[in-house]
Amino acid sequence: MLKIGCHLSSSKGFLSMGKTAVEIGANTFQFFTRNPRGGAAKPLNEADIAAYRAFAEEHGLFPILAHAPYTLNCCAADPGLREFALNTMADDLARLEHLPGSLYNFHPGSHVKQGLDVGVALIAEALNAVLRPGQSTTVLLETMAGKGSEVGRTFEELRSIIDRVEHPELLGVCLDTCHVYDGGYDLVNDLDGVLNAFERTVGLDRLRAIHLNDSKNPFSSHKDRHEKIGEGSIGLSAFTALINHPSLRNLPFYLETPQEDVSGYGREISLLKSVYQD
Known part of the structure; x- marks a missing residue:
């Protein structure tokens, strides 16, 4: 079964997100932990969380991805x-x-002219300060496109962070298709080669989630502009191969494509389900 969802607004709570996900054919979802531009998070609503957990158990909404x-x-x-x-x-x-x-x-962040080594060290330092043995949440480093001084464009950069973390068992990677394609990894013509490089450098066991996004820009542009599935430079054929790849097909996939409303995500979920080989 294809485990697929999209990014949903958390403004009305977890139960609302869960119901929206089911309505559009999703069986997982992603949400921002707070305003994407920063600020304080809303107080926890324990009644909403309890209701959501019961609903999620009934509908198989797991794992969800907090951004x-x-x-x-x-x-x-x-x-x-x-x-x-x-x-x-x-x-x-x-x-x-x-x-x-x-x-x-x-x-992971941007080192802002401090240099990659300093950036990697500071990211690892932060992770060492917040990761706690026994926590149930897995923290994911997202692959980046390489704009400016972004850390995380290459698999080697991600590996260098992981190697400095005291509890690496709590870390994984979220591969963003637009980011890695814009960053110089050719998912279209050499998916196996990209995955082999990831296995050699990071290890496919650390790949825990995938952001499914087409790209408005050409290969290796080092930009970050998402496009609807099949309407960008990556194309539907590449996504079909990706979601059916033996090393990836059982991972959760999360759409972050530009949509006017959630019905657009519903259409993409339906499209991807139609090319997924059960």
């Missing part, structure tokens, strides 16, 4: 921004323990 705000930058040059990132991650992870077995995804 950290875009403003989170663990390797910022400004110590105040690094402190914000640290506090936000710690708070998010504490809150996610109310939803056991969730995934938590974040953009």
Whole structure:
């Protein structure tokens, strides 16, 4: 069975997101832990969480993927921004323990002219401060497109972070198709080669989720502009091969494509289900 979902608004709570996911044919979903541009998270609604957990059990909505705000930058040059990132991650992870077995995804950050080595060291330092043995949430480093001073464009950069973390068993990777394609990994013409490179460098056992996004830009453009599935430079054939690949087909897939409303996600979910080989 294809495990697929999309990004949903968390403004009305978890039960609302769960019901929306089921209505559009999804069996998982992604949400922002707070405003994507930063700020405080809403107070936990324990009644909503309890109702959602019962609904999720009934409909098989797992694992869900929590996404950290875009403003989170663990390797910022400004110590105040690094402190914000640290506090936000710690708070998010504490809150996610109310939803056991969730995934938590974040953009590794931008080193802002400090250099890659400094960026990697600061990201690892932040992870060492927030990861706790026994936590039920797996934290995912997202693959990046390589804009500016982004850390995480190459698999080697992700590996270098993981190698510096004291509890690597709590870490995984979320592969974003637009990002890796824009970053120089040719998913269209050499999917096996890309996955072999990931296996050699990071290990496919650490690949825990995939963001499904077509790209508005050509291969290796080092930009980050998502497109609807089949309408960009990656194309539907590549996504068909990707979701059916033996190393990937059992992973959860999350759509982050540009849509006017959730019905657009529903159409994409239906499209991808139609090319998935049960």
